[in-house]
Amino acid sequence: MHPYIIPLKNLFESNADLSQAAPMKKYMRDQFEYLGIKTPQSIALQKEFYAEHGLPEFTDLDAILCDLWALQQREFQYVAVGLLGKCEAEIPAKFIKTIEYLIVTKSWWDTVDSLAGGTVGFHFKRFPDVREKYLAKWRSSENFWLRRTTILFQLNYKEETDFDLLCDIIRENLGSKEFFINKAIGWALRQHARVDSKAVKKFVMTTKELNPLSRREALKHIVK
Numbered sequence: 001m002h003p004y005i006i007p008l009k010n011l012f013e014s015n016a017d018l019s020q021a022a023p024m025k026k027y028m029r030d031q032f033e034y035l036g037i038k039t040p041q042s043i044a045l046q047k048e049f050y051a052e053h054g055l056p057e058f059t060d061l062d063a064i065l066c067d068l069w070a071l072q073q074r075e076f077q078y079v080a081v082g083l084l085g086k087c088e089a090e091i092p093a094k095f096i097k098t099i100e101y102l103i104v105t106k107s108w109w110d111t112v113d114s115l116a117g118g119t120v121g122f123h124f125k126r127f128p129d130v131r132e133k134y135l136a137k138w139r140s141s142e143n144f145w146l147r148r149t150t151i152l153f154q155l156n157y158k159e160e161t162d163f164d165l166l167c168d169i170i171r172e173n174l175g176s177k178e179f180f181i182n183k184a185i186g187w188a189l190r191q192h193a194r195v196d197s198k199a200v201k202k203f204v205m206t207t208k209e210l211n212p213l214s215r216r217e218a219l220k221h222i223v224k
Helices: 005-014 018-027 039-053 058-070 074-087 093-104 109-126 128-139 144-152 163-172 179-193 197-206 212-219
Strands: none
Touching: 005 039, 005 058, 005 074, 039 074, 058 074, 058 093, 074 093, 074 109, 093 109, 093 128, 093 144, 109 128, 109 144, 128 144, 144 163, 144 179, 163 179, 179 197, 179 212, 197 212
């Protein structure tokens, strides 16, 4: 384990609350173990840790993230996502390989969505060549978490959203029976409706193959 992580691990473990761990695990369908540290407390503990230890050297970031990802309790993966977000403006193009690893390892909506709408979206803006290469790769992947990422990476782009690209990616996933794909489609469309509700409504109404779940989510704030 990287030395940087040891005091962080000790700090979190000393603040564990087993009475909260069980319901948190149940909420995530028993996918992961938990220390029982909820988000507000986690943020406070991280603030305390960074105030004392600062951010790590970039050369150590990959190892630190992977070590955090390997820890059993899910709170450590949340710390990893947050740490990556703090460093995302400094990471080089090739760091996409680490980001991809985090997406496909211990995959669930909590980490994947944070990475997709956060670091991935930011990274793709910084490095158009990386975006082109990895979008092509992920769009055709059998791993639906990577495909979900391609649907969601523009969530925070607002007026900069490439809606034609989003529609193309959605069309590639029509007919999917995967809940997390159909939910993501609806979420991405609903988000873009904040910018251009007419375009979203037109797409939904003219795309007959759209899953009912996606349709409901997309139109949630358009059609009353």
